Amino acid sequence: MIKDKSIFIKNVYYMLSYAFGNLHETEYKNIAKESFDNLDNLFAAILAKGISKQLKQGLYREYVACHDNLPTVRGKIDLVETVRNQLACRKLVACDFDELSANNLYNQILKSTALQLSRSKKVDKKYLGQFKKELVFFGEIDMVDLSKVPWHKLRFHRYNKSYRLLLGLCELLTEGKIMTTEQGIVRLTDFADDQRMSHLYEKFILEYYVQEYGQKYRGFTAKAAMIPWQLDDGNKNLLPVMKSDVLLSYGGRKLVIDAKYYAHSLQSNFDTKTIHSANLYQIFAYVKNLAVMRRDDMVAGMLLYARTDEEIVPDEDYQMSGNRISVKTLDLGQEFPVIKEQLDKIVTEYFTELG
Numbered sequence: 623m624i625k626d627k628s629i630f631i632k633n634v635y636y637m638l639s640y641a642f643g644n645l646h647e648t649e650y651k652n653i654a655k656e657s658f659d660n661l662d663n664l665f666a667a668i669l670a671k672g673i674s675k676q677l678k679q680g681l682y683r684e685y686v687a688c689h690d691n692l693p694t695v696r697g698k699i700d701l702v703e704t705v706r707n708q709l710a711c712r713k714l715v716a717c718d719f720d721e722l723s724a725n726n727l728y729n730q731i732l733k734s735t736a737l738q739l740s741r742s743k744k745v746d747k748k749y750l751g752q753f754k755k756e757l758v759f760f761g762e763i764d765m766v767d768l769s770k771v772p773w774h775k776l777r778f779h780r781y782n783k784s785y786r787l788l789l790g791l792c793e794l795l796t797e798g799k800i801m802t803t804e805q806g807i808v809r810l811t812d813f814a815d816d817q818r819m820s821h822l823y824e825k826f827i828l829e830y831y832v833q834e835y836g837q838k839y840r841g842f843t844a845k846a847a848m849i850p851w852q853l854d855d856g857n858k859n860l861l862p863v864m865k866s867d868v869l870l871s872y873g874g875r876k877l878v879i880d881a882k883y884y885a886h887s888l889q890s891n892f893d894t895k896t897i898h899s900a901n902l903y904q905i906f907a908y909v910k911n912l913a914v915m916r917r918d919d920m921v922a923g924m925l926l927y928a929r930t931d932e933e934i935v936p937d938e939d940y941q942m943s944g945n946r947i948s949v950k951t952l953d954l955g956q957e958f959p960v961i962k963e964q965l966d967k968i969v970t971e972y973f974t975e976l977g
Contacts, residue, residue: 631658636958637826640833642787649675662742665791666749672788673732673756682728682782685720692717728785730766735792768796794822820883823928824867827881830965831870842872852914866908872973878908878923887927887936895934897949901925909945922946922972929953
């Protein structure tokens with residue numbers, strides 16, 4: 623049970639820190655020292671600070687297609703329209719050309735999200751004031767319908783990598799509504815829809831193991847890996863893709879983690895609580911196909927649920943056909959050092975060499 627919503631909100635900051643990395647930078651560190659009573663303010667603080675930083679560096683520009691009537695030739699001539707200009711006694715050349723512009727999708731998303739967030743009644747005036755000052759510099763930037771943004775097509779490189787965190791936040795804000803509750807007890811579903819927080823939860827767990835273990839221990843890998851079906855006849859028609867949320871590997875052992883962020887960790891059937899059957903079938907399929915491919919039993923699986931305020935907390939280990947399958951819970955309502963201990967314990971239990 624999450625008794626203090628400020629603790630959970632602060633943990634969302636840390637989850638974002640691992641998921642996107644940029645929050646470790648100096649400009650954002652002061653945000654971690656602030657106390658937030660709702661997630662709208664946390665997101666507004668990060669976005670306002672990020673936009674301010676971006677304005678100092680200069681807004682990202684890229685070439686966009688333009689069409690205009692000009693006194694001199696630029697780019698390619700549109701012959702049809704140019705002839706029309708001549709017939710109308712206009713001494714202008716119709717041209718199609720590329721122009722380096724800040725009015726691109728990346729900045730359009732920033733502007734549209736900042737305006738949307740500034741309409742929230744839960745955002746403090748100081749952040750609203752920051753947005754108002756910053757958006758003055760977005761005068762030439764068009765608005766965009768955030769619900770139609772092709773997020774998966776956004777690409778980041780050396781010239782716009784500082785946008786990764788900001789647009790990640792914009793995507794989270796767009797795909798669901800993070801709103802806090804005024805009640806004393808805070809449930810996970812009060813903060814956001816399952817789909818969006820599930821995405822952040824998965825990305826946080828993966829990046830935690832990448833940064834805390836993959837970058838520190840030689841031979842340790844953490845990745846979201848594809849697991850091929852082990853087929854007798856090679857027929858793959860209509861089979862779903864098996865992609866793990868997290869696959870940890872070290873010393874010849876592998877642990878498949880499926881991160882689950884649900885309103886209810888267990889399913890109910892005639893007042894009987896059980897593990898979600900679809901989740902269990904899924905992790906079992908991952909483990910057994912990976913074990914067959916490796917031809918050994920050094921493969922284990924885990925369903926890692928974000929803890930809710932339910933009385934029954936999953937904490938079980940099973941031996942299934944020669945492999946260990948666990949169902950565990952990560953309590954996001956604790957101080958972050960406690961969360962780190964929980965995640966570290968998973969590694970030290972499965973990879974004893976790191977204990």
